[in-house]
Amino acid sequence: MFDPYRVRDDFPIFKRRIRGKPIIYLDSTATSQKPIQVIEALSKFYMESYANIHRGLYDLSQEASEMYEEAHVKVAKFINADGMEEVVFVRNTTEAINLVAYSWALNSLKQGDEILLTIMEHHSNIVPWQLIAKRKNVKLKYVDIDGDGRLKIQEFEEKISSKTRLITVTHVSNVLGTINDIRRIGKLAHEVNAFFLVDGAQSVPHMPVNVKDIDCDFLAFSGHKMLAPTGIGVLYAKKDILSEMDPFMGGGDMISDVDLYESKWARLPWKFEAGTSSIADGVALGVAVDYLMKLGMENIYQYEREITEYALNNLLAIDGVEVYGPKDIEARSGILSFNVRNINHHDVANYLSENYNICIRSGHHCALPLMKRLGLKGTARASFYIYNVREDVDILLEAISSLVGSS
Numbered sequence: 001m002f003d004p005y006r007v008r009d010d011f012p013i014f015k016r017r018i019r020g021k022p023i024i025y026l027d028s029t030a031t032s033q034k035p036i037q038v039i040e041a042l043s044k045f046y047m048e049s050y051a052n053i054h055r056g057l058y059d060l061s062q063e064a065s066e067m068y069e070e071a072h073v074k075v076a077k078f079i080n081a082d083g084m085e086e087v088v089f090v091r092n093t094t095e096a097i098n099l100v101a102y103s104w105a106l107n108s109l110k111q112g113d114e115i116l117l118t119i120m121e122h123h124s125n126i127v128p129w130q131l132i133a134k135r136k137n138v139k140l141k142y143v144d145i146d147g148d149g150r151l152k153i154q155e156f157e158e159k160i161s162s163k164t165r166l167i168t169v170t171h172v173s174n175v176l177g178t179i180n181d182i183r184r185i186g187k188l189a190h191e192v193n194a195f196f197l198v199d200g201a202q203s204v205p206h207m208p209v210n211v212k213d214i215d216c217d218f219l220a221f222s223g224h225k226m227l228a229p230t231g232i233g234v235l236y237a238k239k240d241i242l243s244e245m246d247p248f249m250g251g252g253d254m255i256s257d258v259d260l261y262e263s264k265w266a267r268l269p270w271k272f273e274a275g276t277s278s279i280a281d282g283v284a285l286g287v288a289v290d291y292l293m294k295l296g297m298e299n300i301y302q303y304e305r306e307i308t309e310y311a312l313n314n315l316l317a318i319d320g321v322e323v324y325g326p327k328d329i330e331a332r333s334g335i336l337s338f339n340v341r342n343i344n345h346h347d348v349a350n351y352l353s354e355n356y357n358i359c360i361r362s363g364h365h366c367a368l369p370l371m372k373r374l375g376l377k378g379t380a381r382a383s384f385y386i387y388n389v390r391e392d393v394d395i396l397l398e399a400i401s402s403l404v405g406s407s
């Protein structure tokens with residue numbers, strides 16, 4: 001049985017009090033808190049095993065290299081990739097997507113090609129494509145959402161053409177919480193021989209994601225949203241594609257030979273990891289993956305759905321609160337964006353913080369095109385993870401009810 005109270009005990013931050021009260025952390029969509037296992041692994045690595053990797057012949061360097069490589073192997077298993085060759089460590093989702101944009105798209109796309117995206121993408125899955133579109137004279141096309149905040153799947157069929165070279169879609173919307181049918185979208189992409197990129201920033205930490213099952217060419221996600229430190233993220237890509245791609249950055253560690261005018265690349269995945277990596281953060285990502293796998297991604301998904309359903313139903317029952325995204329719990333993850341009638345979203349967040357120590361996000365959530373589409377300046381957003389318990393939701397509901405009552 002998944003026990004969030006036991007999980008919570010692993011997170012030292014929840015022992016902290018602010019203004020004498022506990023912290024109600026409901027902002028895991030922005031970044032997750034860290035369990036003691038990850039924090040200790042990080043400091044143990046620095047205290048006992050730290051050295052640069054792939055360079056030294058001495059024991060410490062060999063040990064650090066093995067630990068860093070082992071973390072790649074763990075991530076590969078976690079997403080069912082074909083080994084660590086398909087797992088490139090980067091800083092975050094943003095860098096993973098930019099790597100695809102600059103190494104793959106810049107070299108593969110030609111004038112007149114098309115990239116199909118959706119209106120619900122995070123800026124990190126829009127802006128890199130705008131930069132590429134300008135440089136390569138490529139057209140960007142967007143799939144819209146329906147009134148319930150789901151993608152209009154038929155628009156993919158209408159907007160895909162023989163010129164479509166890339167379809168890039170978020171698995172889960174960081175604003176609406178919508179879980180997109182990426183298996184179906186991937187099939188549509190491959191029917192026209194387009195590449196398929198999945199932004200997994202909001203799915204990989206929260207549900208089983210199997211790259212074989214979704215048949216994506218690229219999958220991008222961030223360690224800091226899945227219990228690992230900041231500064232480490234992942235680009236998964238099929239081995240054949242990575243082999244064909246030029247490196248993103250040139251420098252140390254990514255070569256097998258360097259002459260004055262030409263170089264040869266290191267084997268995968270090191271060809272894409274130039275310079276000294278975030279070694280300790282990478283090792284700690286492996287520990288975070290161990291932690292998640294021990295809990296079981298299906299258990300995590302089921303638990304989050306349960307707590308989200310409880311929060312959603314009760315939030316919808318408060319007069320004056322509007323919740324965005326699908327009302328059907330099957331179609332959404334643990335992200336609840338909402339507004340309170342006549343109260344600015346930042347004022348909602350301030351009230352919750354000052355009076356209840358509730359940490360939520362407010363603003364446009366790096367999804368301005370979606371905000372404009374919804375006709376909103378912003379929303380308040382509460383999001384749940386493995387360490388949130390019903391009492392957190394109850395305090396959130398009490399706080400919002402009291403705010404509505406006082407307005």
Ligand code: PLP
Nearest residue numbers: 092093094122124170174201222
């Ligand atoms: N994509 C989605 C859907 C996100 O929610 C986020 C961050 O919130 C990102 C991409 C960017 O992640 P990062 O800032 O870790 O690069």
